[in-house]
Amino acid sequence: MAADGNVRFKPVEESCSSEDETDKVTPFIAKSKSKRGFKYEKLIKNEIDDNLRSKIEEIGRKNGKPVNHFLKRGIFFSHRDMEKILDSYEKGESFYLYTGRGPSTKSMHIGHLIPFMFTRWLQEAFDVPLVIQMSDDEKYFSEDLQNGEEPVSIETIREQTRENVKDIIALGFDVNKTFIFSNFEYMCPEYYKNICRVQRLIKLSRMKIVFDFDDNGNIGKINFPAIQAAPCFSSSFPHIFHGKRDVPCLVPCAIDQDCYFDLMREIAIKLDCKKPALIHSKFVPSLVGGVRYKMSASKPGSILLTDTNEEIETKKYDNDEIQSDDLKSELIKILKTIIGEIRQRRKQVTDEMVKRFMTPRPLNYKYKHGSNEIL
């Protein structure tokens, strides 16, 4: 609803704000007025059909990975160019995975887990390298402050980032195939050049349409989408891809993040790079308000990775769709197991491990493309 009381309709192609009578979905807000929840059929880019799903599962099986339940259950429901990724993979050409997290004082919740758990499955199923961006600079530019709250310092964010990296490591990624980087700590010439390449091709007017930015924002915030976009280009990581600009990139993410990468796809050809492929998940509903909201760490209604067994049991499931007590008990049992395992692994993550994951270094994977081969 716009300030003048009129409902605004924005075509998804132009703005990442998908908004109609009942739903609003942007990278900054996601809510639905409908009891049935988000109309994913409107958010979908390309459907993951049975054919595509089977193809992904088949590759997984070859590498000894059982079928992924997020894929089977349609939690990952949408994509861009997944067929291209699979076709070239089957011809022996590898790709890399790129996902990320904005560091926060708040613990990760099970909504955050979905893209990471699926990314891990993809990494193991395809045996490919993975880069994870910790967008500490975005956090720094954030103007979403509570009353009287001071803007956070770079030094404070640095500490939060390290704790968040430990959470991610606890999800079980392979250190030999995974590079976790903070923008503040990793910034280097090759990465910066790609950021500039993106910046030059996007007008401020376009940025305002896509992200609903206005003139009151700080210039860092307005610039940030270029920084989220640049790791889609393999030359941002010379220690991994040795200067290659055309290693294909696959981004697993929730559907509300699509706009960053869609913008990137728009300009990739001008940069002599491949368009990043995407695979999109639905949201995990909040415990409060059910399917009308996505789970959010800054609001009540989340199952956190730091929750104890007792807390998991007492959190109120007021989701209308789950009326069976048996189902609720089953869900509590599963959550206790998943979170319990992560809790155990989290305890074992040392500063030394953080350092290893975050050190720019070659990763252990094979990449074949055209006449070149990197082993």
Add this chain to the structure above:
Amino acid sequence: MAADGNVRFKPVEESCSSEDETDKVTPFIAKSKSKRGFKYEKLIKNEIDDNLRSKIEEIGRKNGKPVNHFLKRGIFFSHRDMEKILDSYEKGESFYLYTGRGPSTKSMHIGHLIPFMFTRWLQEAFDVPLVIQMSDDEKYFSEDLQNGEEPVSIETIREQTRENVKDIIALGFDVNKTFIFSNFEYMCPEYYKNICRVQRLIKLSRMKIVFDFDDNGNIGKINFPAIQAAPCFSSSFPHIFHGKRDVPCLVPCAIDQDCYFDLMREIAIKLDCKKPALIHSKFVPSLVGGVRYKMSASKPGSILLTDTNEEIETKKYDNDEIQSDDLKSELIKILKTIIGEIRQRRKQVTDEMVKRFMTPRPLNYKYKHGSNEIL
């Protein structure tokens, strides 16, 4: 003159566009309609009076440097906080110099020489380190293309930058006290963090007022002033200042560049850094149009560093102020000497020397501040 035919007046404090009935001065354009040329009395920040001039000259004399003619003749006519720099210098606290150049295919002209020659004098008179920014990223973001001209690639700018660095080295800077850096090649975590610190404190609306940006510009261009500003903070150069954030910075520049640093002075206190001090020069007038225009490499009427003796002789001096043939002959003689010397030194500048100047490394200077001392 605005599109509606009305003259716009903008206060210098708010916009760097100083514009009235006859003069317009911004970092992007400088012209006067008056036969008497730019009204420097309107552009001045703080006058360099006899007292201040004597103080600077006295320090120079102690270090064996003869009086500088740019200072004596009022070519450097304006400043911000020069007294503070001198006061703390006399107490034994050093500072550093920061100036820069936007790389260009065009040869440097004698207008470019003024800040560099004066910077060299300051470096020798005060025995202080100097950082020189090659703003290759700004060049890349430039949208000031001729008809049908293709935007330039990063690789092409890299070559131009190296040639430009050779021009600067030929002016005689001391490699032990001078770090020349390209933004593309130097970008690193500490520099990037300072850029982000600046970005967070400047709203887009402010940037538009100060630099006359509009929504049609690319986002890199809008972001660039933060990149020109960040080297004012000594922590951008950990290899020189070992993490110190409060080494004072003095920027010698032409008066049209003041706005970048004025913005920086506005936010320095919030960043727990010192306000950069400035010393401003007048423009060298163009040979065509005389004092109404500054000399510009992209327009006729320049004496270039690549000019031969014959070219210097035949370039037409249509400056009304110089009517005496004797004066013109004297000027030609002086220019031949200066440019001849630079031409000789330029021939001796090797790739190896470029590499030495551009390698991040400690510089040879003493810095004393409070209880700390860096030798």
